Amino acid sequence: MATAQSSVASRDVPVTAEIAKRATQLAWQDLPDDLIERTKQCLLDWFAVTVAGAQDDLTDILVQEAIEDGATGSATLVARSEKTLPSVAALINGAASHALDYDDVNFAMGGHPTVTVVPALLALGEQIKASGRLFIESFVAGYETSGRVGRLVAPSHYQKGFHVTGTVGTFSATAAAGRMLGLDDRQLATAFGIAATQASGLKSNFGTMCKPLHAGTASEQGLRAARLAAKGFTARPDSLECDQGFAASQSDHFAADAALGEPPSGWHLRNNLFKYHAACYLTHAPIECAKEIRLKSNFPPERVQKILLRIDSGADRVCNIPHPTSGLEAKFSLRQTVAMALTGVDTANLNSYTAAITEEPRIKKLRDKMAIEFQPNWAHSLAEMAIQLDDGSTLEASHDSGIPWPDLARQRQALEAKFDSLVTPVLGSAAAKRLRDTIDRVDRLADIGELVRASAM
Template sequence: MAAVPVTAEIARRAAVLAWNDLPEDLVERTKQCLLDWFAVTVPGAQEELTDILIREALEDGAKGQASLVGRTEKVLPSTATLINGAASHALDYDDVNFSMGGHPTVTVVPALLALGEQIQASGRLFIESFVAGYETSGRVGRLVSPSHYQKGFHVTGTVGSFSATAAAGRMLGLSDKQLAVAFGIAATQAAGLKSNFGTMCKPLHAGTASEHGLRAARLAAKGFTARGDSLECDQGFASSQSDHLNTDAALGEPPQGWHLRNNLFKYHAACYLTHAPIECAKEIRLKSNFPPERVRKILLRIDAGADKVCNIPNPTTGLEAKFSLRQTVAMALNGVDTAALDSYSDAVTQEPRMKALRDKVSIEFKPNWEHSLAEMAIQLDDGTTIEASHDSGIPWADVKKQRNAIETKFESLVSPVLGAAGTRRLADAIERIDSMSDVGELARASAKS
């Protein structure tokens, strides 16, 4: 494997990124990512896995001054990073970027929120650091794609360690050489297995990636040593965890000039690879209006990569339902609101009408397809066949329309926890972040009073 100095170049780009480099739309897109992140983290903070992590932290003496989103407890900054990161991925309702191959914002914001509150960072520094981390996620993701994910690594936990490091390093003002060393510290911690999808460990990956990134940046700032070529060196991140070192892809121009412009938001509370099939099922149901009992068989065509991500054939829990193509298709055909959190319950997996439709689904996993594309053909009892296709990998062109959709999601998910006044306070803080002198205000606005 050729030793191209890709670590140094990715570190340099993150370290030198400044406010004046950012087009106006990137500030708006950052605010939309924050709206979406808080939208999923506030309710995620009420989940059992978050309770367990908080209980473990407090038993370990980790009380501190850092705010926890959607909670009243305060803990150490590193602990807050872990817990907020896990909470933000708990519902599997957070944003996606296909260049990274995972979930970028859940690894970047937790580290910045805890660190920013601790050092009283300005809102502009927060945004600069967010974009530096986000762009790093796309570059490192492209570097090791596609074999890294195919081998069974959860990119959010692995690549996400580098994006969190870049974000925290930018906020701390690390030089490019210091940040390259920080990447080495992160590389030796990066981990996360796809085999744990459908369990509490999947959201834990986001939290540990963010915590590892914060730790790596802080240690590098203090002189802790590591290799400065960890991405490309022999027995480094790429050679040990993938069959690829796609330097040209990593350092090349992203579509539309910035990886952030290709962010994809979720409007169904399930694995993103179920979204195109859900949209196909919704389209067929709405345009044909047949009762589910009339369905004879359902054929779904989708990229072969989904087989090892979201193909739990007979889910028994609400969490497993989020990773079941058959279950989510059955829910959509039955008119279940796949955007609602409470739709994904243990009980819904046992409903006879869901099981009946699940049993009628056959899946053709197509090699080398667009992994965001799905095609569906439903045959009814009279022989009629209805077809639909959908590609969920196309970013919305209308940023204002996207903002409206995210605000609706934010309101519906945050207000049951923080109440109307708390929801307005948090939304206002997000909108004002670029004029804040201390982002601790944002962190505190997200806590439960």
């Protein structure tokens, strides 16, 4: 942990201005070819989880609220027939994209980057007829901002109880929208000040509809911050580092060097992690351990005497609901997801997360046999598991889910399979193919509105 002396000294660094400068100056010619492909893969994943999440109860409630509030307009909602005002579309599409907790992750940010950036850009881009290239430039600017601001306040910001997707995500949405609007660095620094006073989201609401709402509000508030700054709305231009600013009020850390330093592999986007289990990302390594042990040994669950899981202590306050009673709570239960994996339940299937599965007798018995040792200072994504069977033998496995796939072609194949499984049942095969094809040529679109309209019902 940074000392008080080093923390005060580091706050003299003009971090807000520097992050704003980097976001506004990013241009198409700066982007390596692999970042274009990675952006397309983020879009494949985002549309997949948003089309499915658009059918969730929380999305129905938000759409109903918007209609009752008279917020109808011309902005497209993903996988819906209704249309709303752009700011409301950012809110609803953002919440829908995080509804299933099946969206991508970046550990530099400490949360979910794409769900805060894409909804704001689609709403704004459809309104101003932004090109696909401008969309990609703006997406990368927003994504990289998420990593910089996340590293600035980690790890105590998250440890204090703030949901980074809702807080840091507001800055990434602001940077993306500001880049699309053509703000200069001083305007964007002011927009960050507007964003800072709106950024919010509490981890205590994990397992409820408020967690996905955080993603939606971050996107909506980021879009609003950028648009207000463009009109001359005022705010402090040093909101990240100033006394009583974002970092000072919400973190014990101020890691300016980490925020402004070179990301691993040169870009934060290169360290994006996709989900292939429809649950909290910190459950993924334990799920993989359980799957490996089950598939290698092929034992019936009744033979299990004891399950020991070792995992980073941070997971205790994120996904350690011991006795879940709903599908949402199941996504944040280490015991539940491990028991599901050990009994062969498909943890990638959305229908696996229901109240009924939490009451399944074999699942409950396995949950009760599981002990968790929370390890301080472990990698967030590392898990070790030991399972003792009724003959006294012990089976072990370990897995680190925080390592990006090195093979982009293989990753695309996995994401296309995920896309087809989530989108086709909702839109139909022809519409799903049309949406996928539009994503593939996003860099050639004259109007990004074509992309979001391809996802409508």
